[in-house]
Amino acid sequence: MVLKTCLAVYIGDLMQVLDMVNHELPKKVWGVSKGVGSFLNFEIGKQNEIKLASGTMDKQGDLHFWVYLCSWELLQDGKKILDSNSIPTQSEHILTSCLDGKNLERLTANDDFFEIVLCFSNNINLRLHDSRFNYEDDDNYMIIYFNPSRNAVCYNRDNEFYYVEKKR
Numbered sequence: 001m002v003l004k005t006c007l008a009v010y011i012g013d014l015m016q017v018l019d020m021v022n023h024e025l026p027k028k029v030w031g032v033s034k035g036v037g038s039f040l041n042f043e044i045g046k047q048n049e050i051k052l053a054s055g056t057m058d059k060q061g062d063l064h065f066w067v068y069l070c071s072w073e074l075l076q077d078g079k080k081i082l083d084s085n086s087i088p089t090q091s092e093h094i095l096t097s098c099l100d101g102k103n104l105e106r107l108t109a110n111d112d113f114f115e116i117v118l119c120f121s122n123n124i125n126l127r128l129h130d131s132r133f134n135y136e137d138d139d140n141y142m143i144i145y146f147n148p149s150r151n152a153v154c155y156n157r158d159n160e161f162y163y164v165e166k167k168r
Contacts, residue, residue, distance in 0.1 A: 017153055018107055021144060024063055026103040029120065031061070034092045038084035040067040040126075044104050063104075065118075065144055073127045074098060098124055 027045035034040055045062030052058050074082040074095065082094050103121040110117075118126040144153045152164040 018109060021063075021153060022106050024146075025107075026105045026121070027062060029099050029102050029104055031059075032096045032099045034088065034095055035068075038068065038070060038072060040072070040095065041065065042099060063144055063146060067126075067128060070128045072129070075125045075127060077123050099126075 024045070029042055029044055030047075031041070031043040033042070042065050043059075043061030043063070044065065047059045047061065050058050050060045070084075072084045073080050076098065081098065082091055086094075099120060102124060104118060105121060106119045108117045108119060109115065116128045118128070120126070146152065154164060
């Protein structure tokens with residue numbers, strides 16, 4: 001996201017941000033993909049045509065999650081089935097089979113431990129957490145884009161949650 005075209009607003013109240021996101025939920029997950037390293041992308045809700053910065057059109061959900069620059073664990077019934085260090089060729093299939101078609105029900109956060117948990121149906125959780133050995137304190141764990149506005153909620157250790165509004 002290019003900051004020249006955005007206005008970043010710090011939101012100190014964690015509950016305010018969680019309420020903003022959770023108000024949009026539950027919604028179905030689709031388009032799960034694993035990128036390089038710990039990067040994950042997935043869509044939530046109905047498909048929307050989005051014009052990308054390049055000018056091309058893309059389909060994205062009501063919410064587009066981009067998880068990056070953090071460590072993560074995928075758990076079912078409290079047992080780890082995959083993490084950000086798993087073998088890439090195996091992890092894409094497992095992520096897709098575990099998350100595609102499930103509902104994202106809510107986000108929770110433990111601010112004391114800089115941890116965010118995405119809670120899905122079937123008792124599946126995606127736990128995002130700090131990895132200070134690999135990333136800087138101002139690296140975002142994730143960005144949640146609200147479509148079609150492309151406004152976003154971001155989280156990092158320095159700023160915690162903050163809201164980015166695209167300039168019109």
